[in-house]
Amino acid sequence: MWETTIDGRTLHFHLAGINNQNFIMRDEETGSWWQQVTGEAILGPLKGQRLTRVPQDEISFVLWKREQPMGRVLRPDPRAAAAGRYAPADWETGIAKLPVATRIRDRRLDLRELVVGVTVNGHAKAYRMTDVQQQNPIIDTVGGVPLVIVVAVDGHSVRAFSRMVDGKPVDFFAKPEATVLVDTASGSEWDFTGRAIRGPLTGRQLAKIELLRDYWFDWRAYHPDTTIYSAGLHTAFFVAGYRAILVSSTNARSSFIEAKT
Amino acid sequence: MSRRLLWSLLVIIAALALAVVIVPAWVIQPFRPQSPRGLEVSFALKRLAPFVTIAALLACVALVVKLWRGARWSRVFLVIILLPPAVSAWFARQNHFEWMFNPLANAGYARADAASFVGDGDLVMAVARNGEAVAYPIRQLAYHHLVQDTVGRVPIVVTY
Structure with missing residues (x-):
């Protein structure tokens, strides 16, 4: 998404071609x-x-829609819709089967692997979508900026935020039943917009970090120096830690239920 | 000039007119890798094509007129050979990518609560600017590829 005004002149764009599967x-x-x-x-x-x-x-x-109830939505063009030009609901599975024609030979990931890419202070980093979904949230640092990558309950919507709160990096874990992050410093709860909704930090807002959902070959073509996130100990520690909390709370709940019956 | 020379000239010019439009269309096709050099050549040809193809067509017409007299059985061929430069001159003025992916001429918008054409789980590209929020469903963007809009008084192009 781009502003079309450059040097005081507003440009009008047309589709003009394709360059290694990214359009011109x-x-x-x-x-x-x-x-x-x-x-x-x-x-x-x-x-x-x-x-x-x-x-x-x-x-x-x-x-x-929940976040922007007053917003407007682009309507389908009746002619394109009638002609069946629009992608079906499961278009992502169809796209995944399309061939890749590119000179990129970097096979660290599968060329059509879906990644989430961030660029911070000139440092590009790609996260496999499957890692993002499994490790939700991902706690990492890119270009010197501590960040957290979080997936919503739908499993597809992804956002990244800076983890700096009051000049200090904080760690988060996620409550899986809703899209809620909990910071380990204050125990405050943060929603998917990056705002603290409960706890001592209520009302605070994390700074959003731009990210791009892309295929590996395309991300790699335009970020030749990109690194790739590998599921590290840090996240594993948090996942394990949170599982432990979950298990103990579930145990407590079941013993409570047992006690009742 | 000998007739043979005029005939050769006619064939060469007709072929060149065709090449000027075919080369960029061939280089810039989906599912084929493009090199920076290939793009450069295609860009130059695309810019020149409207003029080159018209000049070629005019030259071919002039040659056909000159060869018409004296030609008997080959008059059919003289007509046929005008087709490539004529088609090239027309094609040079077309955007065949917009044949495949029609641009969105009159973009219409619905209120968020009235947008029954989008599924809850469908992904949208969303923007919020100066108090105005807009969502562009990916299923539509994936076809049109670009949508121009003004959001929060800022003219933008949404690309996918």
């Missing part, structure tokens, strides 16, 4: 070609210019 757009005003994923003009009079990125979110509709 052409602006009507100068005819320059722009790479969709980077917002950079790659050819033509504006070559080298960059559009300003607009912070975006890729989340499930139900979550968005």
Whole structure:
């Protein structure tokens, strides 16, 4: 998502082609070609210019609606819909089967593996979607910035936040039944928007960090120096720790139920 | 100029007109890797094509007129050979990517609570700017690829 005004001129874009499975757009005003994923003009009079990125979110509709009940939603184009041009609900499984045509030969991950990528202070890092889902939340540091990556209950909506609270990094674990993070410093509960909703830090807001859901080959093509997150001890420790809490609380609950019956 | 030379010229110009539009369409096709050099050549050809193909078509018409007299059985061929430059001149003015993925001419919007066309679990690309929030369902974006909008008074292009 990009701002279309550059040097006081508003550009109007058209689909103009494809570059290694990432599309190219052409602006009507100068005819320059722009790479969709980077917002950079790659050819033509504006070559080298960059559009300003607009912070975006890729989340499930139900979550968005809850957060933005007054928002507006793009309607399907009746002609495209009638012609059956729109992707089916399970489009991701279909896309996963499409061939990959790229010169990228970095097989650290499967080329069509779905990743979540973040770039902080020039450092790019990719997280396998399966890791993000299994280890929810991921506690990490990228480009010197401590961050947390969290998945909503729908299993698909992902957000990243800085873990800095009052100038200090905090750790989080997640309550699986809802999308709630708990920080280990104060025990406050934080919702999926990054706001503390219960506990001593209520009302505080974590700073959002931009992320991109992408396929490995595409992320790798535009972030050649990217590192890949590997499930480390830190997260394992938290997962284990939280499981222990869960198990003990479940035990307590079942013994309570036993006592009642 | 000998007739043979004029014939050769005609065939060469017709072939060149065709090449000017076919080369970029071939290089920039989905599911095929593109190199920076390939893109550069395609960009240059695409920019030149509208002029080059018209010039080629005019040259071919002139040659056909010149060869018409004296040609008997080969008049059919003279007509046929005008087709490639004519098609090229037309194609050079088309955006065939927009044939495949129609641009969204008049984007319409619904209120969040009235958007029954989106499934709860469907992913949306969302933006919030200066108090205005908009969601673009991925299933629609994946087809149109880009949508232009003004959100919170800022003109943007949503790309997918």
